[in-house]
Amino acid sequence: MGFVLLSALLAQGASAAEKGELPIPAATLALMAAKDTTPAAPILMRSYKKESEIEIWKQNSAGRYVFLKSFPICRWSGTLGPKTTQGDRQTPEGFYAVGPTQMNPNSHYYLSFDTGYPNAYDKAHGGSGSSVMVHGTCSSAGCFAMTDKGVGEIFALAREALRGGQSAFQFQAYPFRMSAQNMARYRSDPNIAFWRELKEGSDRFEATGEELAVSVVNGRYAFAPSTDSAKEAAAADRRTREQARIAAFVAEGSAAVHTVYSDGGQNPYFAALLRKGAQLGEVSRPEALAYAGIDEVLTPARGICAHKGRCPEAIANGPALGPAKPDADAPPAAAPQEAPPRIWLAAAHATALPATEPMTLAPAPLCYKLGRPAPEQTIIAGAMPILPAVFFD
Numbered sequence: 001m002g003f004v005l006l007s008a009l010l011a012q013g014a015s016a017a018e019k020g021e022l023p024i025p026a027a028t029l030a031l032m033a034a035k036d037t038t039p040a041a042p043i044l045m046r047s048y049k050k051e052s053e054i055e056i057w058k059q060n061s062a063g064r065y066v067f068l069k070s071f072p073i074c075r076w077s078g079t080l081g082p083k084t085t086q087g088d089r090q091t092p093e094g095f096y097a098v099g100p101t102q103m104n105p106n107s108h109y110y111l112s113f114d115t116g117y118p119n120a121y122d123k124a125h126g127g128s129g130s131s132v133m134v135h136g137t138c139s140s141a142g143c144f145a146m147t148d149k150g151v152g153e154i155f156a157l158a159r160e161a162l163r164g165g166q167s168a169f170q171f172q173a174y175p176f177r178m179s180a181q182n183m184a185r186y187r188s189d190p191n192i193a194f195w196r197e198l199k200e201g202s203d204r205f206e207a208t209g210e211e212l213a214v215s216v217v218n219g220r221y222a223f224a225p226s227t228d229s230a231k232e233a234a235a236a237d238r239r240t241r242e243q244a245r246i247a248a249f250v251a252e253g254s255a256a257v258h259t260v261y262s263d264g265g266q267n268p269y270f271a272a273l274l275r276k277g278a279q280l281g282e283v284s285r286p287e288a289l290a291y292a293g294i295d296e297v298l299t300p301a302r303g304i305c306a307h308k309g310r311c312p313e314a315i316a317n318g319p320a321l322g323p324a325k326p327d328a329d330a331p332p333a334a335a336p337q338e339a340p341p342r343i344w345l346a347a348a349h350a351t352a353l354p355a356t357e358p359m360t361l362a363p364a365p366l367c368y369k370l371g372r373p374a375p376e377q378t379i380i381a382g383a384m385p386i387l388p389a390v391f392f393d
Helices: 002-012 016-020 026-034 120-124 148-163 180-185 192-208 229-251 268-275 286-291
Strands: 043-048 053-059 065-072 094-098 112-114 133-135 169-174 214-217 220-223 256-261 292-299 344-346 360-364 367-369 372-374 377-381 389-391
Touching: 016 148, 026 065, 043 148, 053 148, 065 148, 065 268, 094 120, 112 148, 120 214, 133 148, 148 169, 169 192, 180 192, 180 229, 180 256, 192 220, 192 229, 256 286, 268 286, 286 292
Parallel strands: 043 169
Antiparallel strands: 043 053, 053 065, 094 169, 112 133, 214 220, 256 292, 344 389, 360 377, 367 372
């Protein structure tokens, strides 16, 4: 019933009062019952830029937050990393609180709520800006744009929890899912020290099922221990295990990457709709979406090689890969050309190959580096699929 009513309101153009009072869909109410929670129970949200999702968590009758459902993000802007400056188009990362006064049924973007940026951490680091929202439409300039239908249900879920007595709900904003594997992959990123603070909070929440008690001490996020000794022990155990797993991924030769965005991204669900010609209304900077989430490899994974066993070293700003040594029966070389471009291997979807696996270099028509078109590109092809992007300078 709720979904039908929402669709009708979207089609007809609803008043602020109608939009702000949309019911929670029946399917979601049934899901709540199955998870031993209710509409009035406290809520918590977690956002992930790279995966382009917002998760909804609800407190069950035992007092533990349990995962309810996730919503795809139609558009976010900027890159991975925290928001620091007014106008930088960055969606924030960190731990925020959303109270009733931050809920806006009169939004120009259908419905919205203010995430609470800048928080105490942001202010301690000179962060500027305001009005960073989760809202409708598919257009972002630093916000989480969910489409009208998506934000309609999110707004209803938050509204009922606040009416149920929750003074403010926590909004945990992450660059990506804070797994040990991702932390190993991003170990050379300039934001890694900040992301380690976020992971500490993420791990604590997942171990305890409790809303984080967050403060800022000496410019760093700090988390109060749980009053439940068993939960605190679980949090400490998870932290130890995760640190060991990160170290293991590094020791095994996991590639270190930096993910480049021309200007933000969107969930694959909406990307597929756009490819099929679906109308999503206003979509901000659609041309940037083709170049979202391209991994620059800063330290290559072991076994991913450029040619006959030679692997690139210090890929970012490292030495250029020279031309492959020709076979004895190869035709004479052409006249010398200008120095070959430096190869930056984007190996997000690559499969590691044995060091002896021969590979070839092949031309391709388009390259995109940090959102700027380039006149040529060399891609690495061979026994594995052509990689999604290779940069040169």
